[in-house]
Amino acid sequence: MPAPALLRARDGGSAATRRAILAAAEALLAQGGEAGLSIRELCARARVTAPTVYHHFGDKGALLDRLVDACFAELDRAFTRRRSPADPVEALRWGFDRYVEYGLAHPSHYRLMFQRSMPRRPTPAALASYDRLRRRVAAIAAAGRLVPAVEDATAAFWSAVHGVTSLLIAGFWKSDAPAVTLVREAMLNQLTTQLTS
Amino acid sequence: MPAPALLRARDGGSAATRRAILAAAEALLAQGGEAGLSIRELCARARVTAPTVYHHFGDKGALLDRLVDACFAELDRAFTRRRSPADPVEALRWGFDRYVEYGLAHPSHYRLMFQRSMPRRPTPAALASYDRLRRRVAAIAAAGRLVPAVEDATAAFWSAVHGVTSLLIAGFWKSDAPAVTLVREAMLNQLTTQLTS
DNA sequence: GGTACTCCTATAACGGCGCTATAGGAGGCC
DNA sequence: GGCCTCCTATAGCGCCGTTATAGGAGTACC
Structure with a gap:
């Protein structure tokens, strides 16, 4: 069944993006606390644009929940x-x-x-x-x-x-x-x- | 000494403004928590403009300190x-x-x-x-x-x-x-x- | 191979935020 | 009158979270 493998490959790319976003969020949090954690700065760090973040997490609150x-x-x-x-x-x-x-x-x-x-x-x-x-x-x-x-x-x-x-x-x-x-x-x-x- | 009295009158007006600002801040805090306490909303409530707030308190952090x-x-x-x-x-x-x-x-x-x-x-x-x-x-x-x-x-x-x-x-x-x-x-x-x- | 269809991502913008450069009005002092 | 200090308003800057819109990439079917 190659189809699931391919799907996983796609999901893997998407999951990697999610992980990059979370990692950038964690880094910003550790550095500047909750106040220093802005979506815009996070996007710059994770090399991603804002809609990507909102596509994966919904809004900032949900991202912080994760x-x-x-x-x-x-x-x-x-x-x-x-x-x-x-x-x-x-x-x-x-x-x-x-x-x-x-x-x-x-x-x-x-x-x-x-x-x-x-x-x-x-x-x-x-x-x-x-x-x-x-x-x-x-x-x-x-x-x-x-x-x-x-x-x-x-x-x-x-x-x-x-x-x-x-x-x-x-x-x-x-x-x-x-x-x-x-x-x-x-x-x-x-x-x-x-x-x- | 009428001078001090006049000064107090002036300061009294200013102090009333301060009190109005603090009262509006307290009301907004009680209503919407820290997140609901914005300077702009506060100005609308207290019938005051932003520079007045900053003249009296410095910045938002100092206002919250008070x-x-x-x-x-x-x-x-x-x-x-x-x-x-x-x-x-x-x-x-x-x-x-x-x-x-x-x-x-x-x-x-x-x-x-x-x-x-x-x-x-x-x-x-x-x-x-x-x-x-x-x-x-x-x-x-x-x-x-x-x-x-x-x-x-x-x-x-x-x-x-x-x-x-x-x-x-x-x-x-x-x-x-x-x-x-x-x-x-x-x-x-x-x-x-x-x-x- | 062409063509819809679904995921994922980017451009550009909106409204709201804290804050301030600038300026003008109101009263005390000479 | 002129000057000086205190207080307040107009208008705007740069940042924020968020989103309407649209385009690219891979999949499924013809």
Whole structure:
């Protein structure tokens, strides 16, 4: 069946264009934040004209959605690249640090993910990322060491780590400030029980 | 000395213009968020032309700074309007709830205060607001019931309440969700000691 | 081989934005 | 009267996101 191959060849060319656009968008975002990401500058970088961008992504908001999806995938990779501790509580503590680490390493990306100037519904990748955290919390519950309900504990933990990361990125204190540890341990102490065996 | 009076009369007219501009900006912000706040629309509302705005405020960023200052003053009023509990730990818990309350009541304002699309240095009113929280925490330390250092406890507490408020505003969960209480009590338990007398 | 048909991309423009160069009116000071 | 300073308006620049229009390239059928 050569037809699908040819189709794929065409789609491949189109997909390459899409990838070039997304790559240029990512570069502009990393360089100048959301404000520095203009369609016109992006077109110049990707060697593409505006209608091409709009043909592939619809509008700027949808393009940013795709970019945000890529960012969440990268965030997930921060958790899967290295093996997390076996103990579920330790794994949650470890996840807190990886999350903060990602935010500090990619501040412009993090801001786009959570503080879009034009707020949007969460993208699928965002929900998947949230679900990953929920599973980590559920593992603690499965071990009989989670105090509140899984859903509530997940929401509380995420809001705490998000608050820390936001203010770290805003430059309000240094990444090794004791406040970071204070928030992390406060949440772990509140949500989980120590091993009593 | 009639001269000062006349000067004040003139300045009064000018100050009225400033107030009209800020009022129109606040109205537009409340209506359409930061994205809906354009100088041109603002000029139409305030019955003023663009150069007048730039004469009084410099540029849009500085105008928003003044608006943010007014928002922080309003936030402070949320704490001073009602009397806070006498017990310093209870007062901090009470402050947590007032803070979240303000964010939910003025989501567009809160977003402007902490999530400007073009990030800025904290305004004087923002620093004053932070200082107010620090004093609340210091009162706990003065009562011998604060575990960490005042500065660290303040930063940790603020980041926690900011995280909760941000995600509440983003619509991620309902305001009466148990997660809000979980974060609040986690921080209070971590930062303070119970009365042991 | 010719011819419709579908994808993809480019030219050129529209309306709106933040901002400003320039200038003029209104009152205080001599 | 003339001068000077403060405040405001006219008109325009350069940028933005977006799109109406149209043309080129590969596919399918005759």
